[in-house]
Amino acid sequence: MEIIAVCNQKGGCAKTTTAINLAAALGLSGKKVLVVDNDAQGNLTQSIGVKEYKHTIYDCMTEDLSIKDAVVKTEFKNISIVPADLNYSNMEMAFARVEKNEFLLKKAFEKDKIQYDYVLIDCSPSLSLTTVNALVCADSVLIPLEPSIFNLQGLAQLINVFKLTMNNYNNKLKVKGVLLTRVDSRSNLSDDFAEQLKEIFGKKLFDTMIHQNVAIVRSQIEKKPLAYFDKNSKGHKEYVSLAKEMIKRG
Ligand SMILES: Nc1ncnc2c1ncn2[C@@H]1O[C@H](COP(=O)(O)OP(=O)(O)OP(=O)(O)O)[C@@H](O)[C@H]1O
Ligand SMILES: [Mg+2]
Structure with missing residues (x-):
């Protein structure tokens, strides 16, 4: 099982869409996947059409429940x-003074054994406690990035938080x-800029890139992954290519 945090504090860079x-x-290629909504906006929960649930990620972190207790099949x-909703916005305040509050999500994962090939944690657009909790329990981080020079600048901050998390809480964390x-x-992606990005990220830059695709927006309105809305869309094909690349990387 690999736990991957989908993470970038920049809003709207397609974290939820990617998750x-x-x-x-x-899932279609046969892998068992758990997606975890780690954002009080609840975008992931809503756009997968899950309305009925007993527990949220917040309950797992506050009530001593395990992640397993909150899992809903789609x-x-x-x-x-694992759903989230607006109640989760209390999390930062509720745990401001709790000791070792970086480990709440990890503890919820460790309480009961779960078996998936991949766990994808959709993080909020912040580098706050909820994001740190995701980084503490993750094996690796997937960073969606809209290619613009301004977004590159924000990445330095993100890398700092990774480093701090690695040094203090989770030394197995990888990009x-x-x-x-x-x-x-x-x-937004001239050849020059693409070359520059390759130089910065080297092998860490996925060969696959996701282009603007209006079917993505439409599928979210229909509350379905793109594969179930238009499997011939360019967007779905690109995410299939990303999945293959990820599996190949191991
Ligand atoms: N490839 C794409 N083509 C067209 N629109 C896209 C694409 N990817 C994402 N979007 C749209 O961009 C918006 C932001 O995407 P998304 O919600 O996935 O970003 P996010 O990083 O999760 O945002 P937040 O930081 O608020 O959590 C959404 O309206 C989504 O439909
Ligand atoms: Mg999101």
Whole structure:
């Protein structure tokens, strides 16, 4: 089982979109996937169409429940979810003074054994306690990045938080890869910039990149992963290619 945190404090860089559609592609290829909504916005929970649940990630971290207690099966092949909703926004305050509050999610994972091939944790657009909790229990981090020079600057901050987490709480944390998302080949990814990105990230940059694709937006309105909305869409094919690349990387 590999736990992957989908993480970037930049808002709207396709973390949730990547978590859902990568999960769908992995699920269809036969891998068992758990997606964890680690964001009080609850975007992941909503866009996978899960409305009925007994527990959220918040309960796992506050009530001594295990992750297993909060898992809900979805109608999509091999995908289960741990939901979140607005109550989770209390988390930062509730645990501000609790000792070792970086380990709450890890503890919830360790309480009961769960068996998935991949766990994808969809993080919020912040480097706050909830994100640190994800980094503490993750094996690796997948960083979606919209290719712009400003977004690169924000990445330095993210890398700092990784380093701090590695040094203090989780020395096995790795960078799984950097994924270029929402690429508009006409305007935001010149050949020069692409070369520059390759130089910075080296092998960590996924060969696959996700282009702007209107079917992605439509599928979210229909509350389905793209694979179940339009399996011939370019977006789905790109997420399938990402899934293959990820499996190959091991
Ligand atoms: N490849 C794409 N093509 C077109 N639209 C996209 C693509 N990827 C994501 N989007 C759209 O961009 C918006 C932001 O995506 P998403 O919610 O996945 O980002 P996020 O990083 O999870 O945001 P937040 O930081 O708020 O959690 C959404 O409206 C989504 O539909
Ligand atoms: Mg999101």
